Amino acid sequence: MLQGREIVLVGGSGGLGSASARLLAEDGARLLVSYHRNASRAESLRSIATLIECDVTKAEDRTHLLDQAPGLYGLVVFTGDPSRVKSPADFEAAARHAQEVNYLGPISLARQAAARMQEAKQEGAIVLFSTMQAVSLFSGSTAYAAAKASLQHAARVLAKELRAANIRVNCIAPGVTAAGMAEASIASGKYDHFLTSGIVPRFGRAEDVARVVRFLLTPDCYVTGQVISVDGGAAL
Numbered sequence: 139m140l141q142g143r144e145i146v147l148v149g150g151s152g153g154l155g156s157a158s159a160r161l162l163a164e165d166g167a168r169l170l171v172s173y174h175r176n177a178s179r180a181e182s183l184r185s186i187a188t189l190i191e192c193d194v195t196k197a198e199d200r201t202h203l204l205d206q207a208p209g210l211y212g213l214v215v216f217t218g219d220p221s222r223v224k225s226p227a228d229f230e231a232a233a234r235h236a237q238e239v240n241y242l243g244p245i246s247l248a249r250q251a252a253a254r255m256q257e258a259k260q261e262g263a264i265v266l267f268s269t270m271q272a273v274s275l276f277s278g279s280t281a282y283a284a285a286k287a288s289l290q291h292a293a294r295v296l297a298k299e300l301r302a303a304n305i306r307v308n309c310i311a312p313g314v315t316a317a318g319m320a321e322a323s324i325a326s327g328k329y330d331h332f333l334t335s336g337i338v339p340r341f342g343r344a345e346d347v348a349r350v351v352r353f354l355l356t357p358d359c360y361v362t363g364q365v366i367s368v369d370g371g372a373a374l
Contacts (some may be wrong), residue, residue, distance in 0.1 A: 153317025157344035297363035313369020315342035
């Protein structure tokens with residue numbers, strides 16, 4: 139059902155993004171994948187997508203990116219930064235950076251994309267990426283989690299504003315997934331207790347998330363304004 143649909147994957151060259159890109163390409167979607175800094179990683183997707191460099195925190199980059207997708211149907215924003223705070227003195231700077239990367243850039247892009255869809259009278263779907271840390275409480279995650287929680291709330295407001303335009307907006311909150319930002323933490327053993335304590339039956343895979351991305355992009359999907367945790371039940 140995605141055959142010929144133009145979909146932009148922002149930060150789509152990472153683990154979660156590349157798995158989603160390959161799944162959507164199998165469905166015949168026309169893909170534009172943006173990357174920031176890591177051009178060599180993005181090259182692996184050149185056979186299935188148009189590649190473009192974009193810093194989501196810059197207004198001119200966001201506009202340029204959307205200009206490359208005149209028939210925009212779907213937008214998926216994978217971008218994020220863990221915004222780790224190494225000492226109390228670093229908190230304010232980390233929190234400001236987290237707001238730019240994890241909240242303001244993604245929601246600004248989503249709103250701009252939605253405006254273009256509305257102007258074109260185009261049905262559409264927008265998927266933003268949150269985190270399990272914005273759903274459950276993790277010590278030391280204030281800078282990162284607060285920005286992603288803001289993104290979740292803003293996405294739901296946008297979904298309400300766009301109901302009549304038939305443009306759906308949802309968030310995905312991945313759990314401990316062996317891809318993206320959690321991959322290094324899994325390798326270090328940080329999350330082993332999730333398995334030994336029976337919190338989750340296994341660590342997540344990029345494909346688990348990709349299937350939800352595809353579902354939320356499917357035309358006539360009857361879901362909007364939701365935050366979907368893809369975490370094996372960790373939030374429980």
